[in-house]
Amino acid sequence: MDRRAYLQSLFLAPLAGSLIASSARAQDASTIDWTRLPSSYSYGRTEAEKQTDAELFAESYFREHELLTIAVLCDIILPGDHPNGGALDAGLPDFVEFMVKDRQQYKLPVRGGIAWLDNYALDNYGADFIHIEESQRLAICDAIAYPDVDTPELQPGIAFFSLMRNLTLTGYYTTEAGIRDLGYVGNRPNVWDGVPEAVLQKHGKQYDTEWLNKCVDQSRREITAEWDDDGNLIS
Amino acid sequence: MAQQQYDVIVVGSGAGGGMATYQLANAGLSVALVEAGDYYDPADEAQRTQLRWPWESPRRGASTRRRPFGDYNSCIGGWELDGEPYTNKDDTDFMWWRARMLGGRTNHWGRIALRFGPLDFHRRDIDGLGDNWPIGYEDVKPYYDRLDRLVGVYGSNEGLPNDPDGFFLPAPKPRLHELYYIDAARSLGVPVIPARKSILTKRINDERGVCFYCSQCSRACGIHADFSSSTVLIYPALRGGRVDLYSNAMVREVTTDDQGLATGVAYIDKETGQDAELRGRSVVLAASACSSARILLNSRSARHAQGLGNSNDHVGRYLHDSTGASRAAFIPELIDREIYNEDGTSGMHVYTPWWLEDQNLDFPRGYHLEIGGGMGMPSYGFGFAANQYNAFLGERVGGYGNGLRDDIRRFYGSRLSIACRGESIAQYDNRCELDPTVVDEWGIPVLRFDYHWTEHEINQARHMQDSMEALLEAAGGTVLGNKPGADQDYGLTKPGEIIHEVGTTRMGDDPATSVTNSFGQLHDARNVFVADGGTFVSQADKNPTWTILALAWRQADYLVEQMQQRNI
Incomplete structure (x- = not known):
């Protein structure tokens, strides 16, 4: 299905x-x-x-x-x-x-x-x-x-x-x-893209760039994954 | 009645059996897949538990004997099965989990997909304990690489020496409590990296969907965005037309001829209670480490008087499970959080791999840390001890009335937990064997366990407790409960409890001290193979599923080659 x-x-x-x-x-x-x-x-x-x-x-x-x-x-x-x-x-x-x-x-x-x-x-x-x-x-x-x-x-x-x-x-x-x-708002299809910015600020947290570079670009989630020979994602 | 002879009979439809079936059928062989449980498809509305609300169950998702991890958990099985007992010798307290359904325990696993590293195949060289594998990382790497791309796993390439890189899908971003953990770990010099899980954060083919972040892999995914053996390997294999599925078929033994080679399997059709047989040129046992050992031990004949593959009395020996311990803390900074949807993927988005490889510690091997917490969906148990954290704030615990609503909301998502999973040392004396007197409802002798942790595992658990406490405190947490001491083996889980049991039919080059060769082929019968965790010589601190899958694929290639060369 x-x-x-x-x-x-x-x-x-x-x-x-x-x-x-x-x-x-x-x-x-x-x-x-x-x-x-x-x-x-x-x-x-x-x-x-x-x-x-x-x-x-x-x-x-x-x-x-x-x-x-x-x-x-x-x-x-x-x-x-x-x-x-x-x-x-x-x-x-x-x-x-x-x-x-x-x-x-x-x-x-x-x-x-x-x-x-x-x-x-x-x-x-x-x-x-x-x-x-x-x-x-x-x-x-x-x-x-x-x-x-x-x-x-x-x-x-x-x-x-x-x-x-x-x-x-x-x-x-x-x-x-x-x-x-x-106030639980989950249990439904969604696209998780991280903690809301205002919440991060309130808690004094941030995503560092190095970590974010390992994370999914949700605008490309439906593009079929391809890698180079070294395991780098290229799609 | 003349009966078809299959090229291969695969016993068990979990990770190993699913991969064997998929690869062997794709290679053009005829396969009989024999599963002790029923057919299962999470996309079938009659079997669906995904995206249900707690009130759709009369017990609101509470555990039952048939579903110990909650009655929305997709895995039908558990620690106790009707009509299928097992026993413990003396003071052994081994816990044995068995699944009875298509896909086996892959309906249940946490989707944590960790490769073994180069060190994990030759630990004896390093610490003198246990044995080396007869193969190395370089033998398995090509299969891990193909596995990553066929099945899908998210994670990140970190260049770590014993937690190898791979072909990863991109990781999901950390949740808020995980950011607290990341800061805590970094402040202590403990590494923390994205989790590695077999969940599709990005499309890998046209057959399977992409994760929609309901956090419910344990309920099985209707769009097959997580890995289970049935959805990813067995359905495609069945569609190929070369596989016959025999479900509700409980294998009693492997049948052999007078030369000692397998001729097929004898099983009980559970729906009719009748005995039946299947004939095959070869048999792949993938019924789980202990179930496959049991089948071998019950396959006695003139040529195999002690059971098939057991001429050296090694079947069932070297049984070993992961070590485990866990701890949780209340994080005051997470009181009164803003509530938003952070279901994410199932379980953790970040973890800590073993980080003290070169340290001089009072135990061998290592463990990794799995991180928990967040604002999950309420189910049975939510609201118990509703305002217990008041004790840390100088306020009164207990009471009644609408003020409890404020307490519930206030403390929602303010908990951070850590679970450790470590490597134990395989021991000759830790084993399963046939119980001399007890049989199951079909008259088949059952397993008896004889298993004790050693000081290695107990010392490791003590170290786990110290690590967890330090990390939780560094995250600003107030650690909950009492720290378990020596009288409780430092909170060490019972053997079997982590459900990573392996080693019962270990591989090796020496037929005197191992059950199979390096391809999982029995030394005693060349047309019988083991494709589950039984062949593990040691299990690393890595959850075994990914390695079971890689080794089953490697074995399938070998089996096809051996058939082409007429060796089988």
Whole structure:
């Protein structure tokens, strides 16, 4: 396939699933809702891989209560009051659920972490995490969101919150909204011709002539390469 | 059933097998190409992973058992294969990577294309360790020269004594973090030059496209602007009409006659589970260093009681992989960068070749440095430990809320990393052999590894750590993590982990201490050849692919000549 036909085929390829904006907020945890992610994908898989992924999607690991707790935590870590949307808009609870099933080593830490959180909420506020006041939830998060806290009894909560923050952020920044939020502008055909001049100046860097002489002249990239007998490029 | 007899049966479709197939078919020979995995074409939409966005995968590009380098990586294979175990003897911890697809591991390699230098063929003369090759740089140079022009490699002619010049395509300009590295290296007197990679920065023919800088060679290129054996060598060979491809065909053994010469191969058709045979005047094994050794060891007969080519008990011995170590730093001057597209070509645009050849060091041989960093596309793992660098700025790590967005953006692209790849010393006792009891799902005995690093490699790793630390600090970096010490062998990678394993069927002039002659032809059976890294006597600190390709081409010329002279 030539380059033009190949690139055209890419732009015609449908996106997996669709993202529907959600305005869900966690004020009342029992009504929390989020954008649902697709439950099947097509991206160059072998038959064995398709089978494995189908089994993962079919597997039910979390209880309803656990999923709601994950959703509330995702929403706290990356709230929706932002132009690029938050964790719930990006379907993060579905992503976290999938990754925990995909990576067996996360199963117990997440289940146990939720249980720890509920026990802590019950001890301090008289109900499990999703059934206490939002201000109380945030007070707990303030206590477990910083790894430099060395209170021994908080360590399991700190470890769990770090894991949830990692999964939430990696999930968000690998969605279309997250890529936009970050400003990443690659993953598209282009012609790299070096660091922009203004950036070079800002960083006090420059390309020296000797090095540039070894670099590609992009105006001649489509001219078929020819060399002399000593290996000097002459086209 | 009467069956066609091929001129050559090539086992394995990676670098060596692809080049053998291409050259032998072009010379007019009939070729059966036997591959243990499936057909693969990155331009086929059903197999494409290039230019996909992270959200097109449910795991956002995270690794899986079947794709350990991420689920957009094009290489189907890994450290563990269903139904194909291997074992380690005693406390050996060898990691064995195998690909199962057309093109083999060339779907996976970093496209780093380094020629061996003149010194690399006779290291024993220099330091008294290991053995010399039976050939020198002058024997391989003509093939490197032709290879550069046929396949394409970007780089630069530097006139360095042991990192030879070639026929290079022009290099891509360095990225910003690479300019930081260049300044750091120069301040320490460490050389730094454009990388040498088999990526087309300029057109080389009408069949293949020119790089469009997506940085995704590891996902295989739909316009074939990078080298993989399938896209560059095998498809053209298949179009020529003299090659039959047998995919999903797992070779059990090379069959031989009562004179001890090969008659073909026996294989399992993985789709039906049935045994089958192919007949050929000659056999070229290119299944990867260890897989080819395994096939030879499993090819037992009255004439070859210890396995084909193994009358001297050398098949599987002298197995050696590159050494490796890596380190990374946070570069405060790269905080709050302007964000622009710097995907570039896959991986590094600059590198440091070994620079201390004449120094009196406490280890032999050398290593090169590969540079990493930049503003790559987020995939699974991006955002983990989002604001860990706050610790270096006197600010608090952790937290939650929209402030994390600022942290993510602030630190994006502020990391500089170095990976070292060095030369180990091939050892008689480091080997793979048949496990006495374990078989794979087809009943074929599997390999057992017995491999230990020596003080040479461990001392080299210590030097790597010192070099990396000095360079990262000179770049203004705060080095991350703890410097690994003696208790961790200075961060030395496990044997096999760098996936440069070679040496198992080494070449030599003396049939008592080598498996093949200098053309990769078995001493014990003149119509059997090895075209993969198995024939390497020593591997230099140069990634082996370019030399595998050059030697396979040289071997093909020899094989054709031998057939014309009726010696085979």
